[in-house]
Amino acid sequence: MSGPGALPFDPIAEARRQWEGHGWEDAADGMALVTSVIRVQQLYLARIDAALRPFGLSFARYELLTLLSFTRTGALPLSKAGRRLQVHPASVTNVVDRLEADGLVRRVPHPTDGRTTLVELLPAGRDLLAGATAALNAQVFTQPGVAAPDARRLVELLRHIRASAGDFDIDAIPLP
Amino acid sequence: MSGPGALPFDPIAEARRQWEGHGWEDAADGMALVTSVIRVQQLYLARIDAALRPFGLSFARYELLTLLSFTRTGALPLSKAGRRLQVHPASVTNVVDRLEADGLVRRVPHPTDGRTTLVELLPAGRDLLAGATAALNAQVFTQPGVAAPDARRLVELLRHIRASAGDFDIDAIPLP
DNA sequence: CCATACTAGTTGGATGTCAAAGTATCTGCA
């Protein structure tokens, strides 16, 4: 995250001035947006990691456990988990390896499809998850750094970016 | 990035429904915002990496080269580079190692401060940077997935989040 | 002058990302 202390100026505003100074005006808005998103992601991830550290979980592991807890059976094929979490199959393998090593999930062969392995939430994982979610909700998700109307406005704008990248059909499930 | 093809629904809208269904309404807006930022960062980074791949550069390396090119001397102390780029000192060491190995920068002892090492942009780095910036501007920064007014709106909202995290004094350099 | 506190940068390790390539299994069609 940030080096020691705050900078005396906004580094993204400064970069934007440089972009314009070099004649790249057309790209300045986009550059500022992209680097802002990257920086805010970094800030959020640092806060998430801090909130989860007492539980021995990273955010990637937490997300997988949460996804499993929301299913009816507490299990999913790895491929489906990867699509829902929008991560690469190799990342799913990596995270499942680590959760399995910690006794929070287990791998189960699919009853009828030899290609498929299910990842199944174990009681230890479910138990850990309750406290972890409470901590995340209290420390991060109820304090996102902007007021609720602005948070919703941001989500809506970011949603257009996600849809334009092909994440989902934008007309599929409209926001209320 | 995304697994194969788009999902038939918005995974973040779905996660938000789960959050509300579990009684975590107060945290739902924040959860949606945080996961949206994380996802959009991932999308942007994938596009950036694709644009930079022909130049053999990652975004972290590109950013450091760009920062150096904006200085008067083409050189900076590693500590200062880390503060400007808002990354951990160990990350700066790592990226400088790799750029040095590729002959794009070199480490130079500080003339008067024995603790300090300067990282200096070499001609090969400067040459590579011109094409890399053109590619990034053309492929990513002029096509951020939203129109310019929305991009500016997003930057302003994200700027408040960055300020509230202590990145810089929000009154220091106001946007026009 | 010296002890202490601070700064600068490195090293080792953990983490998770994705690309590329691989093996194993399933499906659909000729």
Place this chain on the structure above:
DNA sequence: TGCAGATACTTTGACATCCAACTAGTATGG
């Protein structure tokens, strides 16, 4: 019925992140 193409998951390697601990050098105050 056989096979091409697809799917599922793993392995390997590259990449960059940060934490914790370390060494070396500088600044400051008594």
